[in-house]
Amino acid sequence: PGPPHPASKPLQSPSADVREFACASISRLVQQSQTIPGFLQRDAVRRLGPLLLDRSLAVRETATGALRNLSACGGHEVCEDMVKQDVMTPLTALLREVRPSFHKPKTQFNSVSLPMFLWFFHTILSCCIITLSVSESSSQALSMFNKAGILDVILQCLERHTHNIKLALSAAHCLHTVTEDNAELLCSMNNAVLGTLESVLLSSQADMAHTLLRTLAAGSVWNLKSSLPTARQAQTLNALMATLSQCLELDAGTLIPQLRQAEVARSATASEAGNMEDHQAAAGNMAVEEMDEEEGVEPRTNGKATKIDKDFSDLLPRGKEELREATALLTAQQTSLEIIVNMCCSDDPSDDEWEEASSSDESEMCPDGLSEGNTSLLSPLCLSAEVHGALINHNIPEKELTKINFPPRMHRVQYRALTCLHNMLSTMDAESLGGAAALQAVAQHLSTLVFSAPDIPKEEEFLEAVTSAMRSLLQIIAYMKIPQCMTPQQLMSLSEAATCCDVVSVRVNALAILGITGSTLAKEKRTAETLQMIGSALLQVATKDANLVVCGEALDALFDVFADGDEAERAAENINLLSALKALQPVFKAKIRKEGKGKYSPEQLCVLDNIKVNLRRFIGYLETVVKK
Template sequence: MGKSRTKRFKRPQFSPTGSCQAEAAAAANGAGEEEDDGPVAEFLEKLQHPSAEVRECACAGLARLVQQSPALPGLARRDAVRRLGPLLLDSSLAVRETAAGALRNLSACGGFEVCDDMVTKDIMTPLVALLKECSAGLDSNEMSPQEKKDQNRNATENIANEAVNVLWNICECSSRAVSIFNKEGCLEIVLKYLSRFSTNVDLAISVAYCLQTVTEDNPDLLKSFSATALHVLESAMVCPASSMEYILLKTLVAGTIWNLKDVIPSKSQAEIINAILKILSEVLEMDAVEVVVQMKEAETQRLKTAAETEDILHNANGDDLMEDEEMEEIPHKRKARKKTFISDLLPPTDKELRETIALLTAQQTALEIIVNMCCSEDPSDDEWEDLSSSDESDAFLETSFSESGGQLLSPLCLSHEIHTALTNFFIPKKVFEKTASPSSIAVDICSRHPPWKPLIRKMNTIQCRALVGLQSLVSLLDVDHLGGAPVLQTLALHLSQLLFAQPDFVKNADFLEAISSALRALLQTMASKSIPQCMTPDQLMSFCKASIHSSNVGVRVNVVSILGITGSVLAKEDGTLETLQTSKLRHKDWIRCRHILLNKTAL
């Protein structure tokens, strides 16, 4: 497996607020009952309405609608991108924000083809213009602390946040969008947004995501980074971690600075690498289970306090407070004010859930950065996907297997600075710890509360990223730096337990590829150092048979390599024949399993 790339993970999406929220939700809920793209046509028609409020509601409706796959073809047929584009520069700030939100959701839900089509339809022109206008608007609003709370200023930052998210999604999917980013000088604009991290962490996080994307494999952009630009990144990376969201920001900026390593003076390389890995180490050291428990308890207490406050207000007002229904029955009485509960004033997104998501995302990102640090010229994930046809993949596997004696991938190499930093900050130990299955306590808490349930998948993703990180570290570091032979044997036993503790592991493609990669690297290292293996022949055959029909080329590559490694080890041991016969792993069975894996079809 090659580099771990943050390509199409699920994106945070725009949610309409204000008077249009109910209308947008109703439209989305009823969309499936309409014929063809009726709701799409209705909303697109309203985009041209003279009333700004109607245009805003139409954009909000589209923002909800595009999250449903059946709506995407209708949006494409009716040229929604060209109709939404001009509204990014609408005279109404509310329309600008909701139009950017609709495009954000479209780019997040539509995938590579939709994003590429958005660039073809010239969405970058109004988008870049909007980013420049927001930047100019923030410059003109350099006021006193009290004036900084001005509604227009907040609206400008909200619009900028939505626009940056659109830019991030499109640049992640389209090289043409990245070229436009370079040409139009978007770097200076987004760095100005990032510099506001102390007052708007949400905007800063969006910019950090975008920068991490556009700085990867983009030498033209790297030349544009001045000392001032690097200072902005440095300031964000060393900012106080006052919340989990700031921890996420620091982690993302660390990933961006890693992408910039080629333009950093050689005399500063070691210092920068140490600063990056210090942040990653601190992120991985945090106990996610403890955070989940604490944050859920805090949320429960906050809601309980809010409910008690509501009861106190209700009892205090007593009979003096009337509902609208009562007033309709007594029209001659003076109308009483409506009840305003504390919960009505709380933010629409729970703070505790946001904080927990931020930490889990930071840990996932940290693991991905570590894998990227350790990557070599091995086939990347994209190249595995290119080996999709049976002929190409079979030829690749056969050639690799025969030429390498069962060890399909060559050992990786690592610079002295990175090697030293990895060991000084105990990165191997912290990555190993993250390979454990999600805590039953955290899973139980999240399972019992629907808004928290998606965090279970997030925790599973962290485990998979850690397994990929384990593979890289085992391939890179000396046995002594990994803790010696006893630690490797413990790891091997741990991976076997992880694998066979899940009877349906074959159904989890990500987990299967990650753990097979880790096992392959670990067994190869143990074999090279004559460290006794851990998998029994029966376990090996069970694993191989389960992986025979995997459609994932990477899984089959790993299993074929594991077969070769184990076979080489067994061939050097005394009494191998008896062991093989006892386990029914005869030579012909071995060849049959290998042949099936190579050809993806049962004999």
């Protein structure tokens, strides 16, 4: 693993002050991402973990902060390593140890004040949140968290939101994380849990921190929907939707500049008074909370309580209240859109496993008994009448659409809005979305978003979100025979950019867009030349892409484009489609046989087998066309 890190020996020093100083140094150093690999190579997590249970409270505090910063700034790899190094064992042990103190009255906190304890508790929760939410090994971490019995303490933290919003936000983040796909925890749900969440949803504070708090509570309620008593479902669903609606109604494009102006004005005033300090902001959007003003006691520094600026954030600049408000607003809107995405999402395999179905009219059973019609991404997903009605009553679709054209540097909310649009188009009828006029307006929005710049954006997350939304929109527009503003040439340029992307689902979406566009053009006159371009592009992908899923989608799109019509027949002849497919057929079959079982899921193999059958039939169809 290399030579010992300079901080490794001090971490094991018999002096508490030395151990604390070493933890504090690591906490600051790991905010520079380039230093993190060195700490991982030298077992930083394994060395820091035991210090969470150190006999010195100050060492515990700084060790917890170091792990929090390491996980927040290190991302997926670090969090996965934290779980593998069993950091959840000391974390949950520490939570179990300190939670009885949470019930103490203020007068019984001798060596540590209540505000200090609350900050300490918040830091532990923050570390747990990051580890649980980012690590792929979260099932193991979740199980340990469930067994630690922390749920009642999280609820008590939530109930303190009127006095300590910072701690309540940590608890809300934690509850939102641990309630997702956690059947074990669902067994612990009761009326007290739901009552606490409902009280948060119905709170009326208008600041951005409480907006985020209510949004996180709404996400937890949705995660717990199967536990809702029948008699309370309608009321709770209405409160949840009202929360999301109020959050999305906020115009970040107006509020963010206002917050920025307020920050500039306040900074100028502070500078004139000689009190302005510049602090470097570290990576991440995590709002690591500052102490409640009324509590008035600060964290320990080198074992001593000191009076400093009321801010414990290592990850945001000190004194940047406006930045915190802006971060809370954007996080709340992103979370709201993610919740709506989940509402409009089925339990089918995910997009990146494949857009599972062929668009052929064939509906034969696959070898493993799965029907093609059961896996179509474009078929209506399961959306209950109650949820559908609540979305419409609170004008959620209309408010969601406003987030598609989001200001620069707020792309994450925009991407979630595009994903949300894709799911709503897949689950809601056109009239619910405003009818033909509204769909045309959406098409115009997307056209402006994608084609207004000289070059199509290449960012993968953007391409995945926008191609998914555009695919769903074009499908419904084609079905309703609505004129739309995007030209075939524009869609060709988007598909060309997307087919160069490394993400399989982006390439699949691009090919589906070409298929929808071509099948529409095939019904019109004087379109053979454009159909030739589309057909050539699809053949290129079907022949050369290394991924069989993508090759299959390209073939599927070819079937759609050249299925019928004089223009399609003329274009097929001009690009020698029949001979190209005959040459491709044995290669495609051989690849499925050689690569299939080792690289692709049973569902993907089912669809590939279906496309193989359809390819044979389509070649037969083209042969009859040639003989005419």
